[in-house]
Amino acid sequence: MSTTVNLGTNDTNKRVPRSTPQFVPELVYFEPAALEYPKGQHILKWVQAEGIEYQLTTSHNRIMNFPGDTELQQYRIAKRTLVVGVRKTLKFDQSKPSAEYAIPIGTGCIGHCHYCYLQTTLGAKPYIRVYVNTDEIWDAAKRYIEERKPELTRFEASCTSDPLSIEHITGNLSDLISRMAGEEFARLRFVTKYHHVEPLLSLTHNRRTDVRFSVNADYVIKHFEPGTSHFEERIEAAAKIAKAGYPLGFIIAPIYWYDGWEDGYDTLLKKLAAALPEEAKWDVSFELIQHRYTKTAKSVIEKRYPKSKLEMNEEERKYKWGRWGQGKYVYPDEQANQLKTFISERIYTYFPTGRILYFT
Numbered sequence: 001m002s003t004t005v006n007l008g009t010n011d012t013n014k015r016v017p018r019s020t021p022q023f024v025p026e027l028v029y030f031e032p033a034a035l036e037y038p039k040g041q042h043i044l045k046w047v048q049a050e051g052i053e054y055q056l057t058t059s060h061n062r063i064m065n066f067p068g069d070t071e072l073q074q075y076r077i078a079k080r081t082l083v084v085g086v087r088k089t090l091k092f093d094q095s096k097p098s099a100e101y102a103i104p105i106g107t108g109c110i111g112h113c114h115y116c117y118l119q120t121t122l123g124a125k126p127y128i129r130v131y132v133n134t135d136e137i138w139d140a141a142k143r144y145i146e147e148r149k150p151e152l153t154r155f156e157a158s159c160t161s162d163p164l165s166i167e168h169i170t171g172n173l174s175d176l177i178s179r180m181a182g183e184e185f186a187r188l189r190f191v192t193k194y195h196h197v198e199p200l201l202s203l204t205h206n207r208r209t210d211v212r213f214s215v216n217a218d219y220v221i222k223h224f225e226p227g228t229s230h231f232e233e234r235i236e237a238a239a240k241i242a243k244a245g246y247p248l249g250f251i252i253a254p255i256y257w258y259d260g261w262e263d264g265y266d267t268l269l270k271k272l273a274a275a276l277p278e279e280a281k282w283d284v285s286f287e288l289i290q291h292r293y294t295k296t297a298k299s300v301i302e303k304r305y306p307k308s309k310l311e312m313n314e315e316e317r318k319y320k321w322g323r324w325g326q327g328k329y330v331y332p333d334e335q336a337n338q339l340k341t342f343i344s345e346r347i348y349t350y351f352p353t354g355r356i357l358y359f360t
């Protein structure tokens with residue numbers, strides 16, 4: 001196995017692609033135990049076929065230094081690094097209110113959304129980790145399902161990553177969707193900003209997986225979501241998901257106040273309604289989340305995206321106390337209400353039978 005790190009440029013970075021390409025890491029680390037699993041072996045073969053440099057590491061915790069002269073360069077390289085490992089903690093975190101549990105199939109994300117909460121939660125470990133012990137993870141999920149039966153147990157697969165962005169490498173999402181199809185008392189959901197849905201379209205899902213696309217006004221996508229699929233790609237993918245019979249929903253987040261936001265969100269919803277097939281529209285659901293940040297997040301964002309236009313001015317925000325001590329800055333009530341009222345009205349205009357699950 002190679003022990004050198006090849007950080008040659010990936011020429012997909014040099015031009016604006018018409019279609020957002022699938023993620024190809026620049027460097028892959030394997031934890032040795034991962035290679036004892038068929039999925040670990042499968043990923044190794046893919047890495048070799050792609051000609052990607054790879055190394056063994058005894059634990060992802062030992063990956064301390066990424067190449068680069070500045071912290072920013074190191075961060076960018078870390079975001080293009082994949083670690084293939086075994087999920088040891090099989091106690092799932094809670095994921096209220098959208099689900100009972102977060103099901104761990106990967107951690108970290110290839111996207112560069114300036115506002116992403118993973119900036120803070122993953123801190124110094126922004127690389128992408130994928131887990132290969134899917135049977136063990138599923139066995140743990142089954143125990144949770146059995147414990148709660150006949151109550152439904154809902155699992156969220158995107159609490160710590162965007163699982164669709166790495167699906168071509170792991171197949172973990174397809175695996176979960178297929179297994180969930182056989183579970184009367186369980187549901188899966190995931191959220192994505194990517195469009196690479198092809199592997200999911202022919203799966204048997206029995207409508208037990210809820211697919212949510214994260215969408216936003218053009219301004220927000222353009223300025224704050226580098227590295228994700230374009231809006232049109234996401235919508236096209238949503239239409240395919242609807243045609244494949246999956247329950248479909250949209251998360252509009254973060255809802256962001258900027259000059260011209262009314263036009264931006266109106267156009268978003270109008271385009272969405274025009275692009276979706278009729279059968280997808282009648283029962284579509286929306287989750288609305290206004291922009292928020294913590295002080296810690298702000299300092300991380302300022303370091304990692306120093307030229308970001310993301311406005312985080314405490315004097316223009318309302319402080320909302322958090323359950324675990326650290327509070328968040330949200331919009332003052334008057335602004336939040338304007339955002340909520342306007343966007344809700346537009347949703348009901350373009351999707352008269354649509355449902356708004358919450359605004360927060």
Ligand code: SF4
Nearest residue numbers: 109111112113116193
């Ligand atoms: Fe974060 Fe989602 Fe953007 Fe990835 S795509 S960086 S998980 S907000």
